[in-house]
Amino acid sequence: MTGTLRNPVSQELGPDQLLEAYRMMRTIRDFEERVHEEFAGGDIPGFVHLYAGEEASAAGVCLHLDDRDAIASTHRGHGHCIAKGVDVLGMMAEIYGKSTGSCKGKGGSMHIADLSKGMLGANGIVGGGPPLICGRALASKQLGTGGVAVAFFGDGASNQGTTLESLNLATVWNLPAIFVAENNGYAEATSSTWSVATDDIADRAAAFGMPGVIVDGFDFFAVHEAAGEAVARAREGGGPTLIEVKFTRYFGHFEGDQQLYRGDEVAQARDKLDCLKRFRARVTESGQLTTDQLDTIDAEVAALIDRSVAEAKAAPKPAAAELLTDVYVSY
Amino acid sequence: MARSISYREAINEALAQEMERDSRVVVFGEDNVGGTGAPGDIDAWGGVLGVTKGLYGKFPGRVMDTPISESAFIGAAIGAATGGLRPVAELMFIDFMGVCFDQIFNQAAKFRYMFGGNAVTPVVIRTMWGAGLRAAAQHSQSLLSVFTHIPGLKVAAPSNPYDAKGLLIASIRDDDPVIFAEHKMLYDTTGEVPEESYSIPFGEANVARDGGDVTIVAIGRMVNTALEAAAELAGSGVEAEVIDPRTTSPLDLDTILESVENTGRLVVVDESNPRCSLASDISASVAQEAFGALLAPIQLVTGPHTPVPFADSLEDLFIPDVPKIVGAVKTAVDWSK
Numbered sequence: 164m165t166g167t168l169r170n171p172v173s174q175e176l177g178p179d180q181l182l183e184a185y186r187m188m189r190t191i192r193d194f195e196e197r198v199h200e201e202f203a204g205g206d207i208p209g210f211v212h213l214y215a216g217e218e219a220s221a222a223g224v225c226l227h228l229d230d231r232d233a234i235a236s237t238h239r240g241h242g243h244c245i246a247k248g249v250d251v252l253g254m255m256a257e258i259y260g261k262s263t264g265s266c267k268g269k270g271g272s273m274h275i276a277d278l279s280k281g282m283l284g285a286n287g288i289v290g291g292g293p294p295l296i297c298g299r300a301l302a303s304k305q306l307g308t309g310g311v312a313v314a315f316f317g318d319g320a321s322n323q324g325t326t327l328e329s330l331n332l333a334t335v336w337n338l339p340a341i342f343v344a345e346n347n348g349y350a351e352a353t354s355s356t357w358s359v360a361t362d363d364i365a366d367r368a369a370a371f372g373m374p375g376v377i378v379d380g381f382d383f384f385a386v387h388e389a390a391g392e393a394v395a396r397a398r399e400g401g402g403p404t405l406i407e408v409k410f411t412r413y414f415g416h417f418e419g420d421q422q423l424y425r426g427d428e429v430a431q432a433r434d435k436l437d438c439l440k441r442f443r444a445r446v447t448e449s450g451q452l453t454t455d456q457l458d459t460i461d462a463e464v465a466a467l468i469d470r471s472v473a474e475a476k477a478a479p480k481p482a483a484a485e486l487l488t489d490v491y492v493s494y
Numbered sequence: 495m496a497r498s499i500s501y502r503e504a505i506n507e508a509l510a511q512e513m514e515r516d517s518r519v520v521v522f523g524e525d526n527v528g529g530t531g532a533p534g535d536i537d538a539w540g541g542v543l544g545v546t547k548g549l550y551g552k553f554p555g556r557v558m559d560t561p562i563s564e565s566a567f568i569g570a571a572i573g574a575a576t577g578g579l580r581p582v583a584e585l586m587f588i589d590f591m592g593v594c595f596d597q598i599f600n601q602a603a604k605f606r607y608m609f610g611g612n613a614v615t616p617v618v619i620r621t622m623w624g625a626g627l628r629a630a631a632q633h634s635q636s637l638l639s640v641f642t643h644i645p646g647l648k649v650a651a652p653s654n655p656y657d658a659k660g661l662l663i664a665s666i667r668d669d670d671p672v673i674f675a676e677h678k679m680l681y682d683t684t685g686e687v688p689e690e691s692y693s694i695p696f697g698e699a700n701v702a703r704d705g706g707d708v709t710i711v712a713i714g715r716m717v718n719t720a721l722e723a724a725a726e727l728a729g730s731g732v733e734a735e736v737i738d739p740r741t742t743s744p745l746d747l748d749t750i751l752e753s754v755e756n757t758g759r760l761v762v763v764d765e766s767n768p769r770c771s772l773a774s775d776i777s778a779s780v781a782q783e784a785f786g787a788l789l790a791p792i793q794l795v796t797g798p799h800t801p802v803p804f805a806d807s808l809e810d811l812f813i814p815d816v817p818k819i820v821g822a823v824k825t826a827v828d829w830s831k
Contacts, residue, residue, distance in 0.1 A: 233577060266610035276609040278576060284609060288600050294569020295601060301570055302577030305520060305556070312573075325596070328566035335561055489611035490645050491670045491744075 176387070181446055184226055184383060186460045188218035188439055190251060191242040193468045195414070198241070198258060201472060202418040208260055211272045214242035216381075216413035216429075219438035220345050221246035223386025224313060224406075227394040231310030233281040233299040235292030237345075239412070240285025243315050244275050247282040255471035261478035268481040269489065281310075289350075290323025292316055293342065297329050300338035300397075311339040311397040319350025321364045330371040330405065339397035341390070342405045345380070347412040352424045365407035373403045380410030381436040384445070410436075496686040504655035504687045505545050505620075505676060508662035509582060511691045513553050516580060519666060521546060522558040522567060523584025523620075530559035542586055543622070543681055564594035568619060572602040572671070575617035580666060585621040588675060589635050602671040603646030618665045618672045623651075624715055625765055625802045625813050626679040634802035634809075636766035638713065639775065641673045642742045648696055649743040651675045653717035655685040657740055660694030667693060677715045697744035701753070705733035708823050709753040711776055712736060712763040716814060720763050723819035732827055734761075742772055750776065751784050758789035759826040765813050768796040790829035793822035 176184070195215040201207050214221070217239075225234065225246035236243035244254055249265060257264030258272050265275050276284035283299065286292050296314035303310035320326050321344050333340040344364040348355055361367060368375025374396075378385040386408055393404035411432050415422045446452040499507070513519045527550045528539025540547025550557040560567040564585060571583035585591065591598065598619065605613035625634040641649045648670055652658040658676070665672040702717055703724050712720035717738040724734035735753050739745055754760050760780050762773040777792040795814045803809050 235573075264610070266608060266612070269610050270608040274604075274608045276605075276613065278609065278613050283573070283576060284605070286601075288596055291569075291596060291601055294566045294597055295573030295576070297566055298570035298573025298575070298579075298581070299577040301520075302574040302579045305574075306518075306578050308578075310577075312577075325565045325569065328561070328563035329569070331561055332563055332566040332570065336558070489607045491606075491648065 178451060180226065181452055182456060182460065184222050184387070185442060185457060186464065187222040187226070187246050188383065188442065189460055189464045190467070191215070191218045191221065191245050192439060193464050194241060194245060194251065194255070197468050197472060199414060199418060206476065207258055209271050211258065211418045212239040212416065213412070213414040213418065214239050216432060217345060217347060217410055218242055219383040219386050220343065220380050220408045220410070221315070223383050224341070224343055224390040226387060227390050228281070228311070228313065230281065231303065231308045232312065233283055233296070233310065234313045234315060235283045235296045236285045236315050237292065237317055237320065238273050238285060238287055238289070239317065240273070240275060244277070244282055244285065248280045249275065249277040249282050251467060252471045252474055256475040256478050259475040259478070260480065261475055262481045262485070263474070263478040267485060269485065290316065290320040290325040293320070293326045293329035296340055297332050297336070297338055300333065300340040301336060303339055309398055311341060311394055313341045313343060315343045315345060317350065318344065318346040318348070318355035318359055318364060321346075321367070322350070322358060327367070330367070330373070330403070333403040334372040337400070337402045339400070340403040341393045341397055342403060344405065344407045346407055346409050348428070349412070349416065349424070351416045363407055365405055368405035371405070373405055375405040375407065377407045377409060380408035381432065381438045381441060383438055383442050497689060498684045499655055499687050500682055500684050501655045501658050501676070502543070502545050502681040504659040505662055506547065506549070507687070508659045509546065509549060510552060512663055512666045513549065513556060515691070518578060518580045519582065520556045520558070520574070520579055521549060521582045522560050522571070524560055524562055524586050526584055527557055527559045541584060543678070545676070545681070546584070564590055565597055568594040569597035569601065571617050571619065572597055572615060575615045576605070576613060580616045582618045582620060582666060585619050587633050588621040588623040588637050589632050591621075591637060591640070598647070598671070599644045603644045606670070607646060614669045615671050616669045618662070618674050620674045620676060622678045623675045624677040624679055625797070625809060626715070628804060628806060628809060629678075630804040631801035636714070636764070636797070638675055638742050639766060639771045642772060642775070646671065647743060648672045648741065649675065650696065650741045651677070651714045652740065653677070653680070653714055653738050655683065655687045657694060657700065659687050660692050661740060663691060664693035664696060668696070675714070679715050694740065696741045697746050698740065699746035699749040700738045700740055701735065701749065702738045703734065703736040705735035705757070707733045707757055708735070708759040708761060708826055709750065709757045710734050710736045710761045710763060710819065710823070711750055712738060713742065713772055714765070716763040716765055719814060719816060720819055723816045723823065726816060726820055727823055732823060734823060745776070747779055747783070750780060754780055754784045755787045758787055760788070761793045761795060761819065761822045761826060763795045763814050763819055765797050767799050768794060769799060771796060790826040793826050795819050795822045
């Protein structure tokens with residue numbers, strides 16, 4: 164059942180959707196590049212894992228989703244949050260640990276969530292999300308909302324028992340779930356060519372009785388098409404799908420990672436494969452969008468990111484009383 | 495005359511009444527139906543010890559079997575709870591927490607706090623605990639203290655059928671994750687249970703017996719053992735007050751402290767291993783909060799620091815019994831003479 168898609172087409176995407184896709188990916192890219200700079204400046208505490216390079220996956224999947232739908236993310240979750248509509252200003256403030264953050268500064272980069280948007284959280288536990296997504300898909304099915312649930316996870320999590328159990332459960336319960344394996348080549352510093360026993364993660368779909376597809380993760384249109392098929396199948400009661408998205412991340416596992424284990428794939432990817440460059444070239448060459456339209460988005464996004472950083476830096480830290488709130492009981 | 499039913503029946507009735515009341519309540523776990531996909535009878539088991547028996551027929555589609563994949567289905571219960579259902583998942587034995595604990599303590603327990611208060615996770619995880627069934631080291635543990643340690647989890651450990659029904663109904667209606675620990679040796683015990691629905695608030699201990707000489711705090715099955723010990727002690731003129739916390743998180747420390755202020759002596763009875771246990775936790779709190787009232791050192795009656803053994807001769811030694819409790823009480827009483 165595993166296979167690559169035929170040459171993807173994007174005819175169903177109108178100009179507004181293309182602009183939305185581009186804005187989404189540009190926002191993720193600029194957000195991550197800026198966090199990279201700001202982290203180096205020493206203002207951002209803790210652990211930060213950046214999604215730059217992988218934008219086409221979050222955007223290609225989430226453009227199919229609406230308020231009925233839920234996603235679970237990973238430690239590398241900023242892109243998924245943005246693609247699912249989490250407020251960028253709140254996200255940046257959260258990363259700075261400020262009271263105006265998405266989680267009032269109590270979650271941080273690895274736990275940004277907005278359940279009102281169906282975003283179940285970035286997740287500090289590798290493989291933490293897939294079981295939760297089975298539950299969200301079950302809830303949609305039981306309550307008849309028509310919603311689907313998407314688990315984003317990495318090549319590292321593809322080797323976790325939680326993920327494999329969830330793939331099985333999703334088929335056994337015939338859940339409206341989509342499993343998106345984002346294979347960026349490395350689980351921390353370990354190559355997925357070594358740590359994943361099969362040639363491709365998508366090969367594992369057959370073992371769990373679901374379709375598995377491999378897509379070029381630098382190609383927004385490829386991801387969008389594969390996700391569209393999977394989401395439609397799930398909404399129609401056809402059960403889960405495993406999509407393997409292949410690409411590389413532009414930064415290290417975490418900010419501060421010297422990346423001594425890597426080759427020169429980032430420079431090559433940025434130059435030749437980059438999802439934003441390819442998107443721009445494709446939609447302008449086809450005449451679907453103009454360079455001016457895209458440049459306008461670039462300027463708007465740049466202003467938004469500037470504002471998010473300025474506001475985050477200016478915002479107050481959580482008050483001391485917040486230490487003891489949001490738990491059910493204090494001793 | 496009031497109706498008497500078993501602990502097992504009380505739990506089943508609580509589930510049925512809540513499922514009837516609220517269509518968002520779903521029940522699933524390994525063999526909670528029993529027989530799904532098999533050629534023979536459906537609802538063949540109703541859970542490994544029959545607690546969910548009959549629910550499938552009343553609520554088809556809302557009682558489900560699962561693969562033996564605790565991480566996936568306990569996690570699914572948690573995810574479903576964030577999506578509008580109120581799932582009651584069964585972790586067959588508390589010992590199996592080892593294969594799904596991340597979903598419980600890193601996911602469910604943390605959502606509300608780490609998402610800044612913007613998450614509600616109304617999930618109940620029913621699980622069977624305790625020694626006495628000759629079930630050996632991996633099916634007999636009393637790991638309540640592990641769950642009690644985790645902020646964001648509530649933990650109930652009913653000691654009788656009345657509490658089992660009322661606490662389970664409260665658990666299902668609670669918006670926080672609840673570990674509902676059913677002692678396997680209590681399923682066939684019986685007691686008076688009203689037919690109508692009722693709930694027992696968390697964090698309110700039950701004073702199972704009044705007495706002025708010593709306070710015995712006992713957990714789960716040990717409440718019954720403590721009451722037997724108290725009856726024996728009464729014969730020798732020692733009146734023990736027996737307190738059943740009913741929930742270990744939140745813990746009703748006030749009721750315990752009030753009793754100790756009156757009696758001046760505390761014995762804590764918990765069949766779990768002794769280190770970092772409910773017994774050590776309760777005794778530390780009392781020592782800190784009521785030091786001036788104590789007439790004798792606090793006595794702990796617990797299992798030893800070993801796994802639960804299989805052989806009946808050894809398991810019976812492992813579990814606190816009436817003579818051990820009586821001995822501990824006498825030590826406390828004699829100390830102050």
